[in-house]
Amino acid sequence: xxxxxxxxxxxxxxxxxxxxxxxxxxxxxxxxxxxxxxxxxxxxxxxxxxxxxxxxxxxxxxxxxxxxxxxxxxxxxxxxxxxxxxxxxxxxxxxxxxxxxxxxxxxxxxxxx
Numbered sequence: 001x002x003x004x005x006x007x008x009x010x011x012x013x014x015x016x017x018x019x020x021x022x023x024x025x026x027x028x029x030x031x032x033x034x035x036x037x038x039x040x041x042x043x044x045x046x047x048x049x050x051x052x053x054x055x056x057x058x059x060x061x062x063x064x065x066x067x068x069x070x071x072x073x074x075x076x077x078x079x080x081x082x083x084x085x086x087x088x089x090x091x092x093x094x095x096x097x098x099x100x101x102x103x104x105x106x107x108x109x110x111x112x113x
Contacts, residue, residue, distance in 0.1 A: 034055050034085060051098075
């Protein structure tokens with residue numbers, strides 16, 4: 001391989017690495033904000049754990065469109081983070097694990113955010 005090609009390849013790899021790091025940091029910040037909303041809810045630790053796992057799974061879903069969800073949250077007069085918590089709580093597979101009383105608390109308290 002020519003020295004110029006090696007330098008170009010190293011630069012391209014460095015740029016890709018920086019882009020990946022920026023993307024991971026941005027995604028982590030959003031998750032931390034959502035987890036802060038969950039931590040602020042007056043629900044059990046077990047339910048908080050279920051919600052945090054559900055949020056992680058929802059955000060990892062390739063069909064999840066953050067821009068559309070942000071627009072929906074704005075139309076409902078809620079923060080994006082609170083909206084994602086509500087959406088997660090209503091997901092089949094998650095809703096069955098949350099006691100009805102705590103589900104109502106989640107919906108009531110996140111609607112105020």
